Amino acid sequence: MTVIYIDADACPVKAEAERVATRHRLAMKIVSNGGLRPSQNPFIEHVIVAEGPDEADMWIADRCGKGDVVVTGDIPLAAKCVATGARVLRHNGEAFTPANIGQQLAMRDLMADLRAANPLGAGGGGRGFTKADRSRFLEALEREIRAAQKDKT
Template identity: 50%
Template sequence: MEVFIDADACPVRTEAFKVAERHRLIVHVVGNAPVPVPHNDPRVRRVIVPTTPDAADDWIAEHIGEGDICITADIPLAARCLKKGAKAIGTTGKAFTEDSIGMALSMRDLMRDLREAGAVSGGPASFAPKDRSRFLQALEEAIQAVKRGR
């Protein structure tokens, strides 16, 4: 089991590092620019990808496997990871599942269309302290589920 972080604009990297360290998991921090990572931790691997669209998503989707965990706010990336047998958790602690990913993709597309039509302005709600707590719980639950073989 390894953890893959879609690192660009990820507000829970530090929390993910702490949980992964406790479980002695390898963490791949993937982005198109360097982000802070723990120094001297051989289990944390920074991956810098080109600045082309979806380069980080493509790298994660190519390298993630069954039993791994992806941390991302990108719903299409979460869907790609689920197809490979991995778990996917949003940065707000929402676990994406085979049962929920279709609706999440549909809502994403609907909201994009409504924004483009001017019917809705703004994006998702701001990251809140409760999101951090929910994320920590979801990550721990995902790790335990993988350990139990679910």
């Protein structure tokens, strides 16, 4: 059965993913170091991992696989999950795929280098999360769930 894994750190679409998981009657695991209010939904499991960097990421990467869907904004985690055959979405609905994950990692590293080279420390922070992003995420999650369920068979 398809499982939806949510990297809960700063995830703005937990509620939307929960509604979709419930509609499809799929298990959803919300993984974090704590500090989240647990859902009473029987399809939702809150997984609390040990404190420390990347503990939630490692937990998800060790368990996801072909036929599962992972929601994360963390590019290194996305790369690990894509390598397992899982389908991976950003919060705004953009898919991480075997075809684009290498470029995504390279861009992440380039941007980190550029930020480190900026002596004033000035920089964006990115644009805000919009209703359009939320809508794209919902459409993409539906699409990826259907595809993941085919992957399982």
